[in-house]
Amino acid sequence: MAGSRRVEHLIVGAGTAGAAAARTLRAEGAEVLLVGRELDPPYHRPPITKGLLQGVETRESTFFDGLEDIELLTRTSVMALDTGARVATLQSKEEIEYGSALVATGAMVRRLNAEGAQLDGIHYLRALANAESLRRDAEQAERVVCVGGSYIGCEAAASLTAMGKRCTVVMLEAEPLERGFGARAGHWFRSLLESHGVEVVGEGSVEAFTGGERVEAVQLDDGRSLPADVVVVGVGVLPDVMLARKSGLELGDTGGVRCDAQLRTSAEGVYAAGDVCEYASPLHDGRHVRIEHEDHAERQGETAARNMLGAGAEHRTVPYFFSDLADWASLEYVGGGAEWDEEVVNGSPDDGRFSVWYLDRGRVRGVLDVNSHGDLDRGREAIEQGARLTRPDIVG
Numbered sequence: 001m002a003g004s005r006r007v008e009h010l011i012v013g014a015g016t017a018g019a020a021a022a023r024t025l026r027a028e029g030a031e032v033l034l035v036g037r038e039l040d041p042p043y044h045r046p047p048i049t050k051g052l053l054q055g056v057e058t059r060e061s062t063f064f065d066g067l068e069d070i071e072l073l074t075r076t077s078v079m080a081l082d083t084g085a086r087v088a089t090l091q092s093k094e095e096i097e098y099g100s101a102l103v104a105t106g107a108m109v110r111r112l113n114a115e116g117a118q119l120d121g122i123h124y125l126r127a128l129a130n131a132e133s134l135r136r137d138a139e140q141a142e143r144v145v146c147v148g149g150s151y152i153g154c155e156a157a158a159s160l161t162a163m164g165k166r167c168t169v170v171m172l173e174a175e176p177l178e179r180g181f182g183a184r185a186g187h188w189f190r191s192l193l194e195s196h197g198v199e200v201v202g203e204g205s206v207e208a209f210t211g212g213e214r215v216e217a218v219q220l221d222d223g224r225s226l227p228a229d230v231v232v233v234g235v236g237v238l239p240d241v242m243l244a245r246k247s248g249l250e251l252g253d254t255g256g257v258r259c260d261a262q263l264r265t266s267a268e269g270v271y272a273a274g275d276v277c278e279y280a281s282p283l284h285d286g287r288h289v290r291i292e293h294e295d296h297a298e299r300q301g302e303t304a305a306r307n308m309l310g311a312g313a314e315h316r317t318v319p320y321f322f323s324d325l326a327d328w329a330s331l332e333y334v335g336g337g338a339e340w341d342e343e344v345v346n347g348s349p350d351d352g353r354f355s356v357w358y359l360d361r362g363r364v365r366g367v368l369d370v371n372s373h374g375d376l377d378r379g380r381e382a383i384e385q386g387a388r389l390t391r392p393d394i395v396g
């Protein structure tokens, strides 16, 4: 019969936020149990579309450091949290009594619900094994279609092009990366991709995948057909709230676990962090936002851990994001989840090094920095201070 035990701090989800929280708690000498349902110990996901896919990084090199003296259960799902009794039930039926718990269950890929979606050769990217299986499959392929113009689709297209494949990116938007960075920056990214031979198809909606057992083409709703030996789908993620919902935690407007600025959920002693966490962000005037970036998940894990130890701190770190398109361009961004009504470009897009400042009635909401133009720290400071700037303040 399954037994029961007690831990000071239970972390559900052994991903980025969970690992960062576990490390922070351990560093303070606290007792932690980190439970994750994946096969692997916590690892960095960004290499999945970059070095691991290209074969220049190994699986082991993606693993998190600093977890050696932390008790970790892999291949183990937490099935339920009784937040009143503070008891978690594992899939083994073992019960864990906890003092405080962190829900760091991340996100799941959004599946494209088109005809032919079950054909062989259609890939989604979330876990290490996905990169390995895409890499194996792509070895035999000539033509790859990446569905989705966000960073997953663009990064995968760049990596696969660098591996000698003929890639097409197809997306609903007019320009790649437009949703995050606007049409002007998006146009620059389109030119970059095209200059390396990637075909970019904007305003294209996938209607079906066709083929025999294996995919042979992607059909668009305007009748176009894009030949494909392999397809990569990157059309967003959904917060993984299965456990949270079952445990009665309040959910928010973006579908995540609703938290206050200290990352406390609606249940006493239960916190959330990372892709699943929708928090009242002081940097966004208290608006609830949910952000899907690695550094953000790590920083939130740390804040939640400190609060599990009683710090009572608000999460105020400016979200940071990075992306690489093969070795063609690197981009970094601070801010996030915000709207803007003005864009100010600093530097020279023609030379490939520039920044775009996103202002909302003059207030700096985000800064995109391409190829280390050098505006990131200034941008972060302006966002932290709630600064209102004009074009001359920015470009000097």
Ligand SMILES: Cc1cc2nc3c(=O)[nH]c(=O)nc-3n(C[C@H](O)[C@H](O)[C@H](O)COP(=O)(O)OP(=O)(O)OC[C@H]3O[C@@H](n4cnc5c(N)ncnc54)[C@H](O)[C@@H]3O)c2cc1C
Residues within 6 Å of the ligand: 012, 013, 014, 015, 016, 017, 018, 035, 036, 037, 038, 044, 045, 046, 047, 048, 049, 076, 077, 078, 079, 104, 105, 106, 107, 125, 126, 127, 152, 240, 243, 273, 274, 275, 276, 291, 292, 293, 294, 295, 297, 320, 321, 322, 323, 324
């Ligand atoms: C392919 C790819 C490339 C990326 N590239 C970048 C990048 O370049 N830059 C960037 O900033 N961000 C990038 N990201 C985003 C970044 O990796 C995520 O924002 C980050 O991993 C979120 O961390 P998390 O801890 O919230 O979730 P995850 O890292 O997804 O961890 C959640 C874990 O919880 C587990 N889990 C869920 N439910 C349970 C349960 N009930 N019991 C036990 N375990 C459970 C899941 O299996 C998972 O392992 C990328 C993401 C992907 C998928």
